[in-house]
Amino acid sequence: MKRSKAFRAAEAEVDRSRLYSPAEAVALARKTSTTKFDPTVEVALRLGVDPRKADQMVRGTVNLPNGTGKTARVLVFATGDRAEDARAAGADFVGSDDLIERIQGGFLDFDAVVATPDLMGKVGRLGRVLGPRGLMPNPKTGTVTPDVGKAVTDIKGGKIEFRVDRHANLHFIIGKASFTDAALVENYAAAMDEILRLKPSAAKGRYLRKVAMTTTMGPSIPVDPSKTRGLTEDAQPVG
Numbered sequence: 421m422k423r424s425k426a427f428r429a430a431e432a433e434v435d436r437s438r439l440y441s442p443a444e445a446v447a448l449a450r451k452t453s454t455t456k457f458d459p460t461v462e463v464a465l466r467l468g469v470d471p472r473k474a475d476q477m478v479r480g481t482v483n484l485p486n487g488t489g490k491t492a493r494v495l496v497f498a499t500g501d502r503a504e505d506a507r508a509a510g511a512d513f514v515g516s517d518d519l520i521e522r523i524q525g526g527f528l529d530f531d532a533v534v535a536t537p538d539l540m541g542k543v544g545r546l547g548r549v550l551g552p553r554g555l556m557p558n559p560k561t562g563t564v565t566p567d568v569g570k571a572v573t574d575i576k577g578g579k580i581e582f583r584v585d586r587h588a589n590l591h592f593i594i595g596k597a598s599f600t601d602a603a604l605v606e607n608y609a610a611a612m613d614e615i616l617r618l619k620p621s622a623a624k625g626r627y628l629r630k631v632a633m634t635t636t637m638g639p640s641i642p643v644d645p646s647k648t649r650g651l652t653e654d655a656q657p658v659g
């Protein structure tokens with residue numbers, strides 16, 4: 421793959437022979453950002469789990485203390501008073517059968533989906549469309565709930581969802597490159613705390629195998645997976 425001159429220059433800043441602390445990685449990710457727009461800062465993990473086994477699935481949500489840097493477009497399946505609660509909370513699309521028809525017709529201009537429990541029988545018909553995109557409502561992530569107003573507020577406020585894939589990789593975002601180092605480190609720490617809390621008891625050996633951080637279209641930065649505590653005290657820029 422042919423890389424741009426700007427990317428090659430950014431990649432040259434990354435020392436592949438070492439593992440960076442989360443604070444160093446955040447500073448370096450911002451420094452090596454190559455886009456003209458404000459890129460997203462992403463984290464990728466390789467976990468020591470076997471996702472083929474139900475008792476080793478890692479899936480959850482976390483509210484990033486400093487938000488994600490973008491306002492998620494939330495679609496809500498609800499009727500009556502709950503639909504009004506969703507609209508009041510700032511949901512972008514609210515409905516029932518009408519939204520199901522739109523999605524079956526190809527409408528996918530949203531980032532998250534919430535549904536009340538009574539409508540899941542109908543929403544289940546969208547599994548083949550929403551499932552592969554990680555958009556299917558699920559009680560475990562708080563997106564199947566009678567309190568749709570709170571769910572919308574949480575998602576709009578910086579709630580992210582993560583799920584290990586079949587190769588034991590897990591991805592999540594921690595904000596934008598325009599955030600301060602301290603804000604990004606704080607978001608990273610919050611996400612890692614939750615992922616560590618969800619470690620399956622059936623998983624054997626090292627849980628965090630590899631960690632990498634990058635910005636959109638930026639170089640990958642190897643992060644020390646052993647550094648997971650007291651991170652916000654070490655948010656200093658890379659020299």
